[in-house]
Amino acid sequence: MFHLDDVRFLPEQFDHHAAIEAIAAEAFGPGRFARAAERVREMAAHAAALSFVAEHESAIIGSVRLTPIRVGAAPSLLLGPLAVRPDYKNRGVGKALMRLAAEAAREAGEGSIILVGDPPYYQPLGYRPLPLNAVIMPGPVDPRRVLGLELHPGGLDGLEGPVRAR
Numbered sequence: 081m082f083h084l085d086d087v088r089f090l091p092e093q094f095d096h097h098a099a100i101e102a103i104a105a106e107a108f109g110p111g112r113f114a115r116a117a118e119r120v121r122e123m124a125a126h127a128a129a130l131s132f133v134a135e136h137e138s139a140i141i142g143s144v145r146l147t148p149i150r151v152g153a154a155p156s157l158l159l160g161p162l163a164v165r166p167d168y169k170n171r172g173v174g175k176a177l178m179r180l181a182a183e184a185a186r187e188a189g190e191g192s193i194i195l196v197g198d199p200p201y202y203q204p205l206g207y208r209p210l211p212l213n214a215v216i217m218p219g220p221v222d223p224r225r226v227l228g229l230e231l232h233p234g235g236l237d238g239l240e241g242p243v244r245a246r
């Protein structure tokens with residue numbers, strides 16, 4: 081029986097790349113390249129040191145990535161994709177990845193993380209809805225799904241304008 085205690089969480093390495101792509105393809109399907117968050121990641125490289133994989137019995141079973149961005153003039157990080165392999169869902173892997181990424185970003189001195197996602201999943205992790213239409217993603221998104229996490233006091237202040245590479 082799979083247990084969270086048997087999962088190792090590791091910073092992303094170059095040789096994890098193919099497994100991470102496969103997990104994202106399985107989770108989001110071919111339509112993933114049209115997602116606004118994916119378009120940001122096409123303009124900007126993710127930060128491997130702030131991105132993590134979950135490993136169980138030598139297999140990568142989940143991952144999360146953070147990409148340095150600016151929203152208007154303010155620096156932030158875009159989170160995504162977050163995905164966990166279907167057989168390993170609902171055991172806490174996703175939330176553990178989320179907490180690791182946020183802690184690494186905080187320790188690196190980052191002020192905030194933003195994402196496009198389901199509020200009921202992310203709100204217990206501290207994410208809150210951003211002012212509607214303040215953050216302009218490169219593609220249509222439901223503005224109620226644009227969420228942010230403050231890593232330091234005031235870290236979400238001034239996030240207003242188009243998202244672009246840092």
Ligand SMILES: CC(C)(COP(=O)(O)OP(=O)(O)OC[C@H]1O[C@@H](n2cnc3c(N)ncnc32)[C@H](O)[C@@H]1OP(=O)(O)O)[C@@H](O)C(=O)NCCC(=O)NCCS
Nearest residue numbers: 107162163164169170171172173174175196197198200201
């Ligand atoms: C979303 C995802 C990463 C969660 O990973 P996970 O390891 O299964 O999540 P956790 O075990 O940490 O948390 C599970 C809890 O979150 C809830 N949850 C999962 N997805 C949810 C969602 N979209 N909205 C609200 N709650 C959600 C589960 O019901 C469960 O609740 P419980 O703890 O009360 O039983 C995983 O389901 C996944 O890869 N989904 C497909 C890709 C995806 O949608 N990614 C997020 C993009 S916004």
